Amino acid sequence: xxxxxxxxxxxxxxxxxxxxxxxxxxxxxxxxxxxxxxxxxxxxxxxxxxxxxxxxxxxxxxxxxxxxxxxxxxxxxxxxxxxxxxxxxxxxxxxxxxxxxxxxxxxxxxxxxxxxxxxxxxxxxxxxxxxxxxxxxxxxxxxxxxxxxxxxxxxxxxxxxxxxxxxxxxxxxxxxxxxxxxxxxxxxxxxxxxxxxxxxxxxxxxxxxxxxxxxxxxxxxxxxxxxxxxxxxxxxxxxxxxxxxxxxxxxxxxxxxxxxxxxxxxxxxx
Amino acid sequence: xxxxxxxxxxxxxxxxxxxxxxxxxxxxxxxxxxxxxxxxxxxxxxxxxxxxxxxxxxxxxxxxxxxxxxxxxxxxxxxxxxxxxxxxxxxxxxxxxxxxxxxxxxxxxxxxxxxxxxxxxxxxxxxxxxxxxxxxxxxxxxxxxxxxxxxxxxxxxxxxxxxxxxxxxxxxxxxxxxxxxxxxxxxxxxxxxxxxxxxxxxxxxxxxxxxxxxxxxxxxxxxxxxxxxxxxxxxxxxxxxxxxxxxxxxxxxxxxxxxxxxxxxxxxxxxxxxxxxxxxxxxxxxxxxxxxxxxxxxxxxxxxxxxxxxxxxxxxxxxxxxxxxxxxxxxxxxxxxxxxxxxxxxxxxxxxxxxxxxxxxxxxxxxxxxxxxxxxxxxxxxxxxxxxxxxxxxxxxxxxxxxxxxxxxxxxxxxxxxxxxxxxxxxxxxxxxxxxxxxxxxxxxxxxxxxxxxxxxxxxxxxxxxxxxxxx
Numbered sequence: 001x002x003x004x005x006x007x008x009x010x011x012x013x014x015x016x017x018x019x020x021x022x023x024x025x026x027x028x029x030x031x032x033x034x035x036x037x038x039x040x041x042x043x044x045x046x047x048x049x050x051x052x053x054x055x056x057x058x059x060x061x062x063x064x065x066x067x068x069x070x071x072x073x074x075x076x077x078x079x080x081x082x083x084x085x086x087x088x089x090x091x092x093x094x095x096x097x098x099x100x101x102x103x104x105x106x107x108x109x110x111x112x113x114x115x116x117x118x119x120x121x122x123x124x125x126x127x128x129x130x131x132x133x134x135x136x137x138x139x140x141x142x143x144x145x146x147x148x149x150x151x152x153x154x155x156x157x158x159x160x161x162x163x164x165x166x167x168x169x170x171x172x173x174x175x176x177x178x179x180x181x182x183x184x185x186x187x188x189x190x191x192x193x194x195x196x197x198x199x200x201x202x203x204x205x206x207x208x209x210x211x212x213x214x215x216x217x218x219x220x221x222x223x224x225x226x227x228x229x230x231x232x233x234x235x236x237x238x239x240x241x242x243x244x245x246x247x248x249x250x251x252x253x254x255x256x257x258x259x260x261x262x263x264x265x266x267x268x269x270x
Numbered sequence: 271x272x273x274x275x276x277x278x279x280x281x282x283x284x285x286x287x288x289x290x291x292x293x294x295x296x297x298x299x300x301x302x303x304x305x306x307x308x309x310x311x312x313x314x315x316x317x318x319x320x321x322x323x324x325x326x327x328x329x330x331x332x333x334x335x336x337x338x339x340x341x342x343x344x345x346x347x348x349x350x351x352x353x354x355x356x357x358x359x360x361x362x363x364x365x366x367x368x369x370x371x372x373x374x375x376x377x378x379x380x381x382x383x384x385x386x387x388x389x390x391x392x393x394x395x396x397x398x399x400x401x402x403x404x405x406x407x408x409x410x411x412x413x414x415x416x417x418x419x420x421x422x423x424x425x426x427x428x429x430x431x432x433x434x435x436x437x438x439x440x441x442x443x444x445x446x447x448x449x450x451x452x453x454x455x456x457x458x459x460x461x462x463x464x465x466x467x468x469x470x471x472x473x474x475x476x477x478x479x480x481x482x483x484x485x486x487x488x489x490x491x492x493x494x495x496x497x498x499x500x501x502x503x504x505x506x507x508x509x510x511x512x513x514x515x516x517x518x519x520x521x522x523x524x525x526x527x528x529x530x531x532x533x534x535x536x537x538x539x540x541x542x543x544x545x546x547x548x549x550x551x552x553x554x555x556x557x558x559x560x561x562x563x564x565x566x567x568x569x570x571x572x573x574x575x576x577x578x579x580x581x582x583x584x585x586x587x588x589x590x591x592x593x594x595x596x597x598x599x600x601x602x603x604x605x606x607x608x609x610x611x612x613x614x615x616x617x618x619x620x621x622x623x624x625x626x627x628x629x630x631x632x633x634x635x636x637x638x639x640x641x642x643x644x645x646x647x648x649x650x651x652x653x654x655x656x657x658x659x660x661x662x663x664x665x666x667x668x669x670x671x672x673x674x675x676x677x678x679x680x681x682x683x684x685x686x687x688x689x690x691x692x693x694x695x696x697x698x699x700x701x702x703x704x705x706x707x708x709x710x711x712x713x714x715x716x717x718x719x720x721x722x723x724x725x726x727x728x729x730x731x732x733x734x735x736x737x738x739x740x741x742x
Binding site for chain 1: 481483484486487490648675676695710711
């Protein structure tokens with residue numbers, strides 16, 4: 001139930017030192033794409049030392065490790081053993097990769113669905129043990145399809161829809177792909193709103209300056225909070241599974257949804 | 271005092287000027303810094319003093335920039351005795367840091383400099399005033415001409431109160447200048463030169479809005495703070511410098527103003543394109559401009575009637591009854607260091623090297639209703655908060671809030687602000703606690719400050735010496 005997931009390269013002390021100031025609900029420390037092969041070991045050392053000394057209450061920390069079939073996978077896991085992290089982000093999502101990770105750790109896993117094959121198997125991926133969310137990785141996905149990204153994002157509409165539906169069906173978070181133009185706030189707002197309307201619960205980001213907009217889009221609005229309060233109050237007063245409010249029928253799914261809104265509002269101090 | 275609309279004597283070469291004036295008995299000389307790193311006049315004039323081997327020079331430039339190389343030559347030759355200025359950066363600053371002067375370095379504020387000149391505390395023999403647009407009557411403005419530099423604010427007191435006033439120009443015209451910044455009735459000579467400077471060199475440091483995430487976070491905290499204090503309201507007045515974070519605060523304040531349909535009464539100080547944009551969008555009534563920080567601000571002085579060039583005295587002289595900043599609600603300022611008593615240093619770095627100076631820092635902090643310091647909590651690997659700053663530029667009693675990316679400290683003297691923020695969601699800490707957060711990352715750096723030999727002093731706008739500068 002987080003709104004924002006911010007990737008921070010694992011080899012940048014200045015960013016790591018400030019990971020809790022960017023207002024992202026979740027930080028994903030990256031060992032994969034943003035860390036070159038000759039810097040993988042220094043990233044592991046930095047993060048091991050840093051997280052051994054500092055802990056955080058207000059932000060969850062995940063680490064994107066290298067994929068299960070890379071030569072870095074086991075070293076990444078070993079470096080993170082005994083550290084107080086919330087879980088792993090696993091690139092190139094596959095059932096095999098998740099199972100391999102589950103053999104080495106019992107921590108939550110967020111796979112990145114970033115290939116046509118992963119999309120076809122997304123339900124199997126979502127069902128695996130310890131999977132708590134799905135991230136859509138549109139850059140690699142479109143690269144594999146050999147298609148270009150566009151502002152309208154029609155080329156990823158189907159993939160987005162499937163991932164959001166699957167995550168919601170299995171009651172796990174649906175995390176949308178990052179919006180890569182870091183200086184385009186209007187574009188980000190539109191892109192995040194589109195993702196929200198497709199059923200995503202949150203969005204990943206690769207730049208801290210995007211977090212405010214993402215948090216704003218994926219947080220319940222004041223109107224939604226007020227409405228949710230009324231629904232929950234009436235449901236408690238009537239003690240019925242279904243009732244009428246302002247001429248509209250309210251039933252259990254709507255009550256549950258309202259409770260989620262209030263839970264989110266409480267979590268984010270709204 | 272001269273006569274209005276009387277032609278001023280035009281001199282074609284500096285040698286000719288000193289045929290008429292005894293150079294060795296006019297050793298207290300002043301310059302303005304409006305051309306900043308694009309200035310050719312300072313080096314041109316001082317080369318003459320160098321050539322004539324004039325000893326015991328007392329220099330009164332409003333600021334010293336890295337390209338003012340002739341000052342360094344004169345210091346090394348032992349020809350300069352004292353320097354009184356508001357800001358010093360570059361090779362001259364480094365040299366003085368390590369070697370001092372035969373006399374002393376006095377660091378004043380912009381308002382304090384104007385006051386000292388007007389009251390005769392700073393006695394200037396000759397003011398050499400670079401002007402890009404002047405007529406034969408000695409009337410001049412700074413925002414016209416091929417080498418324009420914008421407002422001439424810091425040169426105005428010199429142009430009235432120096433014993434001899436020399437306008438130095440490359441653009442002498444024959445038409446009347448309405449509302450001149452410098453009035454010809456005070457001027458003694460016009461010295462013609464090939465070029466007073468290069469307009470492109472005037473742009474001051476960082477004049478772009480920061481995109482650095484830490485800077486963005488500091489600005490966000492600041493705008494929320496201002497909003498929660500109820501300071502962004504109809505008719506409020508505001509000043510921010512040209513630093514990236516200050517400009518980001520200005521942008522965030524602008525967003526709040528648009529959302530709440532608020533119009534400000536004035537912005538003051540150094541003006542940038544962002545302030546001009548807000549004037550032209552009808553978000554602020556007036557810009558009081560004592561210096562232009564970029565070329566867009568200079569162009570605006572030409573076309574916007576409510577963009578008003580003002581003198582340093584009007585801007586910040588505490589004895590000037592029309593002082594603009596006495597009506598200033600909010601000022602956003604930077605800091606190299608701040609201490610537990612909220613004293614701020616923008617004069618030296620933590621190794622005691624001279625890197626700046628007050629400018630209008632202490633002036634605006636003293637007069638504004640709320641003075642906010644914006645700074646990263648840790649700069650590189652050094653915490654911005656210390657138990658005692660290396661050099662006091664602005665007294666802590668005039669500083670109200672410190673805003674960092676990790677939280678905010680309010681000066682305990684401002685009980686009213688603390689009360690207003692009782693229910694805020696902002697992270698407010700005692701300044702010592704904020705320092706402890708930084709020390710958690712850096713530990714407490716060892717104090718390396720040397721206090722053996724005094725080479726200069728910091729004079730506040732009240733004439734009080736608030737700290738000394740020591741040789742490194």
